Amino acid sequence: MDSVRKKAKELLDNNTVNVIIGYGEGSDNNVRAIFIHKPEDVDKLIYDERCVQNLAFYLMKHEVKHKGKLGIVAPLTVLRTILQVASEYQVKEDVVVVLGVAPDGGYIEFNGFKDIENYIATISIDLPEKEKEMIKKLEGMSLEQRWQFWTKQLSRCIKCYACRATCPMCYCTRCQVECNQPQWVTVEATPLGNLEWHFMRAMHLAGRCVNCGECARACPLGIPINLLTYKTVLTVKDKFDTYAGTTASMDSVLSSYKTDDKENFIR
Amino acid sequence: MNIEKKLLKPASFEKLVLKLKEERKQVFAPVKKDDLVNFAEISSLQEMTDDYIVTVQSAKSVAFPKVETLFDIQTTKEGVILTDKDINAIPEIVMLGARPCDAAGFDSLNAIFTWDGLIDNIYTTRLKRTTIIGISCSKCDAKCFCTSLNGNPGATKGSDILLTKIDNGDFLAEIVTEKGDTLVKKYSDLFETATDADKNKFIADVPVKFDVKTILDNISSHFENGLWAEQSLRCISCGACAYVCPTCACFDIQDLTNGHEGHRKRSWDSCGFSLFTIHTSGHNPREVQSQRWRQRVMHKFAYMPERQQVVGCVGCGRCSRACPVDMNLKEHLINLTEEVVK
Numbered sequence: 001m002d003s004v005r006k007k008a009k010e011l012l013d014n015n016t017v018n019v020i021i022g023y024g025e026g027s028d029n030n031v032r033a034i035f036i037h038k039p040e041d042v043d044k045l046i047y048d049e050r051c052v053q054n055l056a057f058y059l060m061k062h063e064v065k066h067k068g069k070l071g072i073v074a075p076l077t078v079l080r081t082i083l084q085v086a087s088e089y090q091v092k093e094d095v096v097v098v099l100g101v102a103p104d105g106g107y108i109e110f111n112g113f114k115d116i117e118n119y120i121a122t123i124s125i126d127l128p129e130k131e132k133e134m135i136k137k138l139e140g141m142s143l144e145q146r147w148q149f150w151t152k153q154l155s156r157c158i159k160c161y162a163c164r165a166t167c168p169m170c171y172c173t174r175c176q177v178e179c180n181q182p183q184w185v186t187v188e189a190t191p192l193g194n195l196e197w198h199f200m201r202a203m204h205l206a207g208r209c210v211n212c213g214e215c216a217r218a219c220p221l222g223i224p225i226n227l228l229t230y231k232t233v234l235t236v237k238d239k240f241d242t243y244a245g246t247t248a249s250m251d252s253v254l255s256s257y258k259t260d261d262k263e264n265f266i267r
Numbered sequence: 268m269n270i271e272k273k274l275l276k277p278a279s280f281e282k283l284v285l286k287l288k289e290e291r292k293q294v295f296a297p298v299k300k301d302d303l304v305n306f307a308e309i310s311s312l313q314e315m316t317d318d319y320i321v322t323v324q325s326a327k328s329v330a331f332p333k334v335e336t337l338f339d340i341q342t343t344k345e346g347v348i349l350t351d352k353d354i355n356a357i358p359e360i361v362m363l364g365a366r367p368c369d370a371a372g373f374d375s376l377n378a379i380f381t382w383d384g385l386i387d388n389i390y391t392t393r394l395k396r397t398t399i400i401g402i403s404c405s406k407c408d409a410k411c412f413c414t415s416l417n418g419n420p421g422a423t424k425g426s427d428i429l430l431t432k433i434d435n436g437d438f439l440a441e442i443v444t445e446k447g448d449t450l451v452k453k454y455s456d457l458f459e460t461a462t463d464a465d466k467n468k469f470i471a472d473v474p475v476k477f478d479v480k481t482i483l484d485n486i487s488s489h490f491e492n493g494l495w496a497e498q499s500l501r502c503i504s505c506g507a508c509a510y511v512c513p514t515c516a517c518f519d520i521q522d523l524t525n526g527h528e529g530h531r532k533r534s535w536d537s538c539g540f541s542l543f544t545i546h547t548s549g550h551n552p553r554e555v556q557s558q559r560w561r562q563r564v565m566h567k568f569a570y571m572p573e574r575q576q577v578v579g580c581v582g583c584g585r586c587s588r589a590c591p592v593d594m595n596l597k598e599h600l601i602n603l604t605e606e607v608v609k
Contacts, residue, residue, distance in 0.1 A: 027409070033501040035501070057503060062554075063496065063556060161506055166591050178542050187534055220323055220324075
């Protein structure tokens with residue numbers, strides 16, 4: 001981590017960036033996102049197994065974005081998210097300096113998004129084992145069992161939208177659930193309203209989810225909602241042979257078409 | 268009323284739950300599921316857990332549920348028929364295992380739902396039909412700060428009966444209200460004469476972390492303090508804190524219609540959402556999260572004390588536990604105290 005801190009200090013010292021977004025000690029052994037403005041504060045940056053929040057979210061947060069040029073401490077999920085949001089024109093290459101961090105805390109230098117793409121190409125992308133197993137279990141269920149599973153899980157939802165708020169891919173200034181003329185999705189947190197919300201969100205994330213797991217981690221009621229979008233990750237891989245967050249110039253699979261598409265209906 | 272004390276032995280406690288169920292009362296208690304403890308309906312005491320500091324969600328939903336139908340709507344050839352919610356159908360509930368902070372939270376909610384003589388019939392009826400049997404806290408964690416808000420882990424306020432587990436496993440029952448007294452009298456064979464056990468020996472020691480009076484006296488003059496922006500830079504604008512809070516009472520009202528029939532429904536809302544204040548014109552007076560964070564703290568420590576003469580926080584620490592980005596209210600209030608005495 002010392003090499004990351006050194007780089008962060010250098011970037012702040014020579015005014016290459018105005019702020020570094022990274023992980024720091026929080027309250028009661030929690031880790032929290034910290035924003036370093038002064039070179040002498042870089043020692044507050046940490047990286048260990050507790051650092052799981054997807055910091056890429058802050059690249060699109062109004063107050064952070066307006067600080068000017070940003071530096072960001074980026075483990076793999078953050079790197080993938082940056083590429084994905086870049087492909088959606090949400091983050092420009094010239095306003096962010098990415099300080100790559102290896103699993104052991106070492107510094108990985110990236111000169112631009114192309115470098116990140118090359119690095120990610122060397123890593124085999126897969127879902128975490130635990131989630132893969134759960135998805136397999138769900139796939140093995142009958143339609144009725146699966147319906148029961150999700151109705152039960154989602155009935156607990158209180159619609160605090162922590163899942164949406166923490167997801168870097170949920171950057172819409174006005175979410176579909178907030179469009180009320182007409183009201184597409186029921187506002188109330190009832191089993192039906194909750195199903196509508198989470199299924200809609202999963203569809204909007206299909207081909208875009210980088211399986212960072214933030215939605216499930218943020219849920220105060222421990223609903224494994226990441227399984228919904230993780231399933232779309234597998235489907236998109238299967239049907240389109242692609243993973244989100246591997247290139248900064250990808251067309252979204254659900255909002256683009258190709259004239260040589262193998263499906264007939266699209267011609 | 269004077270607080271009378273009785274003794275409730277574990278076996279009698281079990282019987283009490285069964286008796287209440289026999290009377291078709293709904294009994295809610297903390298239940299552990301998937302490692303999370305929340306209030307759920309139980310049919311026997313065995314289903315209740317004592318392995319919790321506080322439940323993830325507060326007890327408020329017993330009187331202020333996440334969704335409430337206010338009235339039904341029917342359109343006919345003759346016109347629109349509105350039918351008020353049948354408050355007589357509201358069930359009798361016994362809320363078991365609410366913590367003293369949870370029970371204290373109802374003070375703030377009552378102040379809001381009866382503010383300025385405007386009585387919310389649904390809320391008040393729900394609470395009137397709820398008997399709160401609180402249980403004192405024998406343990407606390409770093410997120411607890413009730414004692415900084417004039418509460419304490421053995422406080423009786425808000426409970427109808429407060430139970431404190433003493434060393435031999437029996438419960439010391441303090442009968443706080445008439446509602447509690449009625450219940451104890453009804454099942455008098457289950458309650459025994461209290462011993463002289465000192466309950467203070469069995470409750471958690473929650474250290475006082477800040478002087479709330481300093482905050483209450485000074486917060487209003489710190490509206491423009493840079494602290495709000497600094498604290499909330501990592502806040503992600505979700506509603507987790509508000510939804511688990513025992514005193515947050517903001518709601519949204521929507522009509523849900525299907526053809527000629529529909530319902531007007533009230534759902535929880537949060538001042539942390541940008542949509543909460545956005546105007547039809549598109550202008551948003553609380554445009555950025557720092558303004559919304561300030562509103563949250565100001566509402567609890569300036570506006571509620573001013574308007575309703577209650578503080579809108581009981582120090583349960585739920586918001587800090589639920590927060591996905593470690594927004595820690597206790598810590599932020601300590602910072603605030605330091606800032607206002609500068």
